[in-house]
Amino acid sequence: MTERSGEEAGSAGEPDRERRFVSIGTKLGLAVVLVVTLATALTFVWFSRRERDALVDSKRKAAEMVADLFAASLGAPLDFGDADAVQSEIENLKQNRDVTFAAVWPTDAAEPMAKFAGGGGPTSVVREPGTRVRADRVEVGRTVIGGAGKPVGSLAVVFSLAPENAAYRQNRTRMLWLSLLFAVGTMGLLLVVSRSQVVRPIERLLRAVRRIEKGEREIHVEVSSNDEIGRLARAFEEMNIAIADRERRLAEVNESLRELFDHMRQAIVVFDREGVVVGAQSRQASVVFGRERLEGQRVRELLYPGAGSWDAELRAFDEWMQVAFEAPAEDWDAVASLAPPAVRLHDGAERVLTLEFRPILVADPVERIMLLATDITQQKLLEREVALQGERHARQMAAMRRLVSGGGQQFVGFLDAARERLDRALELATSGAEVELNALNEVFGQIHTLRAEAKSFGLDELAGRATSVEERLGVLRAGAIAASEKTLRVRDAELASELGAARALVDEAERLFVEASPIGRAVLEQINVRRPDLARLCELALAQGGEIAALAERLSARTLGEIVASVGERASGWADTVQKRARVEVDGREVLVPERLARVLGGVLAHLVRNSIAHGIERPEERERLGKPPIGSIRIVASQGSGAVLDPTIQIEDDGQGFGENTLLRKLSDQRARLDLGAVHHGSFRPDLAGPSTDLEGRGVGLAAVVRELAAVEYAIEVSRTEAGGAQFSLVPARGAAGRGAA
Amino acid sequence: VNDVAGRIVVVDDSWIILEQIRLSLSSRGYEVRTTTGADVAAKLAKSCDLAIVDFHMPGLNGSELLGMIRRSLPAGTACLFYLYTSDPDQAARYEQHGFDGAFLHKGDEAALGPQVDAVFRTIRLRKLASQMRRERRM
Numbered sequence: 001m002t003e004r005s006g007e008e009a010g011s012a013g014e015p016d017r018e019r020r021f022v023s024i025g026t027k028l029g030l031a032v033v034l035v036v037t038l039a040t041a042l043t044f045v046w047f048s049r050r051e052r053d054a055l056v057d058s059k060r061k062a063a064e065m066v067a068d069l070f071a072a073s074l075g076a077p078l079d080f081g082d083a084d085a086v087q088s089e090i091e092n093l094k095q096n097r098d099v100t101f102a103a104v105w106p107t108d109a110a111e112p113m114a115k116f117a118g119g120g121g122p123t124s125v126v127r128e129p130g131t132r133v134r135a136d137r138v139e140v141g142r143t144v145i146g147g148a149g150k151p152v153g154s155l156a157v158v159f160s161l162a163p164e165n166a167a168y169r170q171n172r173t174r175m176l177w178l179s180l181l182f183a184v185g186t187m188g189l190l191l192v193v194s195r196s197q198v199v200r201p202i203e204r205l206l207r208a209v210r211r212i213e214k215g216e217r218e219i220h221v222e223v224s225s226n227d228e229i230g231r232l233a234r235a236f237e238e239m240n241i242a243i244a245d246r247e248r249r250l251a252e253v254n255e256s257l258r259e260l261f262d263h264m265r266q267a268i269v270v271f272d273r274e275g276v277v278v279g280a281q282s283r284q285a286s287v288v289f290g291r292e293r294l295e296g297q298r299v300r301e302l303l304y305p306g307a308g309s310w311d312a313e314l315r316a317f318d319e320w321m322q323v324a325f326e327a328p329a330e331d332w333d334a335v336a337s338l339a340p341p342a343v344r345l346h347d348g349a350e351r352v353l354t355l356e357f358r359p360i361l362v363a364d365p366v367e368r369i370m371l372l373a374t375d376i377t378q379q380k381l382l383e384r385e386v387a388l389q390g391e392r393h394a395r396q397m398a399a400m401r402r403l404v405s406g407g408g409q410q411f412v413g414f415l416d417a418a419r420e421r422l423d424r425a426l427e428l429a430t431s432g433a434e435v436e437l438n439a440l441n442e443v444f445g446q447i448h449t450l451r452a453e454a455k456s457f458g459l460d461e462l463a464g465r466a467t468s469v470e471e472r473l474g475v476l477r478a479g480a481i482a483a484s485e486k487t488l489r490v491r492d493a494e495l496a497s498e499l500g501a502a503r504a505l506v507d508e509a510e511r512l513f514v515e516a517s518p519i520g521r522a523v524l525e526q527i528n529v530r531r532p533d534l535a536r537l538c539e540l541a542l543a544q545g546g547e548i549a550a551l552a553e554r555l556s557a558r559t560l561g562e563i564v565a566s567v568g569e570r571a572s573g574w575a576d577t578v579q580k581r582a583r584v585e586v587d588g589r590e591v592l593v594p595e596r597l598a599r600v601l602g603g604v605l606a607h608l609v610r611n612s613i614a615h616g617i618e619r620p621e622e623r624e625r626l627g628k629p630p631i632g633s634i635r636i637v638a639s640q641g642s643g644a645v646l647d648p649t650i651q652i653e654d655d656g657q658g659f660g661e662n663t664l665l666r667k668l669s670d671q672r673a674r675l676d677l678g679a680v681h682h683g684s685f686r687p688d689l690a691g692p693s694t695d696l697e698g699r700g701v702g703l704a705a706v707v708r709e710l711a712a713v714e715y716a717i718e719v720s721r722t723e724a725g726g727a728q729f730s731l732v733p734a735r736g737a738a739g740r741g742a743a
Numbered sequence: 744v745n746d747v748a749g750r751i752v753v754v755d756d757s758w759i760i761l762e763q764i765r766l767s768l769s770s771r772g773y774e775v776r777t778t779t780g781a782d783v784a785a786k787l788a789k790s791c792d793l794a795i796v797d798f799h800m801p802g803l804n805g806s807e808l809l810g811m812i813r814r815s816l817p818a819g820t821a822c823l824f825y826l827y828t829s830d831p832d833q834a835a836r837y838e839q840h841g842f843d844g845a846f847l848h849k850g851d852e853a854a855l856g857p858q859v860d861a862v863f864r865t866i867r868l869r870k871l872a873s874q875m876r877r878e879r880r881m
Binding site: 308309310311312313315316317319320323326327328331334335338339340341342343344 | 846859868875
């Protein structure tokens with residue numbers, strides 16, 4: 001048997017399929033008929049020849065015997081030259097019906113002495129002694145010996161073979177029929193055996209193969225024989241079981257791979273050197289590439305859907321794939337560095353995928369490649385949006401800070417005027433009432449001014465909206481002028497929408513302005529005045545007492561935000577010096593602080609914040625161990641008193657570890673007790689008890705000074721703990737505080 | 744391709760577009776030269792890896808311009824010539840026009856960068872493949 005290579009088999013496959021199908025049963029049948037017919041024919045010929053030879057041989061022997069007797073009987077007549085006696089012997093010989101010719105010659109005579117030639121026999125024969133068998137007769141020649149033992153003549157006798165030939169023909173016909181009967185029987189038997197023992201089992205195997213081809217695996221082939229076909233069937237079943245087992249294990253591996261892939265939350269597919277996706281894929285892959293089933297798909301179609309063959313990125317990928325599958329393992333890193341790092345998919349919305357290629361090596365070179373794709377669209381959008389927002393916010397904050405540093409009065413005036421102008425324009429755009437062209441011109445002029453002002457304050461977006469409104473109003477105005485109309489009705493949804501957006505931008509500008517201001521919303525109510533004038537006015541008014549004195553106190557007051565600004569900015573620097581991280585949050589920046597308290601409050605707050613950083617806030621690693629954010633928080637919360645006199649309450653609290661080893665403060669904080677000079681001088685805050693410490697921690701004298709300074713402006717300090725255990729100091733008016741003095 | 748990601752010459756009739764492309768590709772590490780004329784383009788192409796040529800230009804099209812540039816280039820110049828267009832049909836016919844490839848989405852600088860990167864990756868890939876083949880023969 002000759003084996004062909006796959007390629008040869010493939011190339012010859014098509015003509016094979018086109019050739020007419022001839023079953024093995026037919027071939028076996030034809031072979032059986034041919035062989036049996038040939039064998040029967042040969043047997044028949046051999047037997048029939050043997051039969052004829054036997055008949056002729058018998059005749060020949062009989063003829064020789066008769067001729068010998070005839071020669072013996074002629075010895076005396078020829079010795080004496082008795083022709084009558086010779087004739088008489090011939091007459092006796094004629095009694096044998098098989099004799100068709102007889103002749104007797106004396107010695108040296110050319111003509112026979114006596115002769116008999118029957119009808120249908122020969123008229124002359126060879127005179128030589130011997131026996132000659134012809135097709136239809138047997139010729140026998142003999143020498144006649146006389147009494148003296150000398151030859152006296154010769155004879156020839158011919159015997160007909162007609163009876164033998166007739167018998168032979170009859171026998172041959174019978175043998176022919178018998179041979180045919182034997183041949184047909186043999187053929188039938190062989191065909192039945194070959195069909196049941198060869199053709200049918202092979203057909204069953206073939207059907208089983210077809211079912212396996214269709215994906216069926218639970219197949220049993222019924223072959224009970226123990227011959228080669230039986231062995232083939234059993235080998236087939238074993239092969240089928242092995243295939244099913246291998247497929248099951250492959251499916252298990254695929255499932256495990258899929259689960260692994262799914263956990264990786266990446267689109268993962270594997271492709272072969274044809275660029276076709278094979279085997280398992282991650283669930284994310286279906287989502288990212290938007291196709292339920294990826295197996296059998298071309299990876300180039302997934303990465304560059306709809307790209308033309310000229311597409312530069314697709315061509316680069318095709319070329320890379322060709323090199324990647326030829327590259328030896330040690331060159332993979334170099335090849336992988338030239339793979340596409342990312343692709344943009346344009347299926348509806350643009351999506352960005354980062355790509356990573358990893359080799360799957362069974363042998364050198366790479367057999368398959370794993371593609372890991374990560375959808376970073378949202379990340380990119382977010383980055384872009386954050387960058388844009390950051391830029392916009394920075395621009396606006398810079399503009400606001402410039403304003404605040406120069407006094408916000410002008411900007412607040414702009415905001416109020418802008419709202420008024422926009423409201424006026426909005427009314428015009430939505431009322432549908434008939435308006436004078438002059439009124440439209442006036443609104444146009446106001447929006448034009450608004451645009452210029454917005455531009456001057458760095459509010460580019462608002463200026464852009466104002467430009468759109470201006471253009472729209474310009475179109476309306478031009479239409480009215482062209483129609484020579486002095487009045488017109490305006491009902492313009494697009495214009496109203498633009499005005500609404502501009503109004504929202506004004507509100508947003510105000511929000512940012514307040515956010516940028518160290519004194520919060522109070523900035524909206526401030527006016528610029530000369531401080532010496534104000535101080536003198538307050539001095540005079542306070543001397544008057546009553547309502548005017550209260551008003552003077554308010555006028556001379558400063559906002560908490562103003563006082564606390566520098567503390568907030570310096571807190572992170574203080575924390576850095578002791579390897580800690582902290583930030584200050586202020587709630588109530590607009591709370592008014594009376595001038596007498598404002599004089600000491602900056603120093604007091606600076607001390608308490610430094611105190612929190614030094615003793616309360618833990619180091620970042622310690623905070624993380626405790627489950628806290630690494631950056632410590634110090635909150636300054638202020639609330640305005642409800643009476644006519646300004647008496648704000650200010651709390652300073654942190655999310656640190658509380659008062660630590662300071663037992664007195666711990667004890668006081670349990671009772672929310674007020675610290676007074678007595679407590680200070682009792683020793684709790686004495687320098688010698690505070691012990692040596694860092695520059696930030698101080699030597700314990702600071703808090704005593706705080707108590708003293710606050711007392712001088714009729715304020716007291718209470719100590720307590722937050723719910724989370726952090727330290728809390730409250731600055732309260734001394735006359736209204738309900739705290740209990742420390743022992 | 745040595746110390747820079749690659750050397751590129753861009754040919755277009757609009758200085759605004761040339762400047763935009765220059766800024767976009769420079770930020771990706773390429774050394775970009777720009778010109779509106781065929782003569783200068785031919786001189787620059789001698790020392791560049793890639794030439795990006797606009798198709799629609801006043802008086803002549805990219806194909807004619809490319810012919811002029813190629814005629815004045817010495818044999819064996821390694822520069823690749825890519826058509827830059829927003830028309831997919833023109834891009835598909837890049838070979839007929841005599842170009843080595845085509846970049847689509849003209850005007851979208853964000854889309855041009857990845858396409859140029861792909862060409863330079865291919866240039867480096869071809870060098871690597873030829874080196875690998877040499878090593879295999881040794």
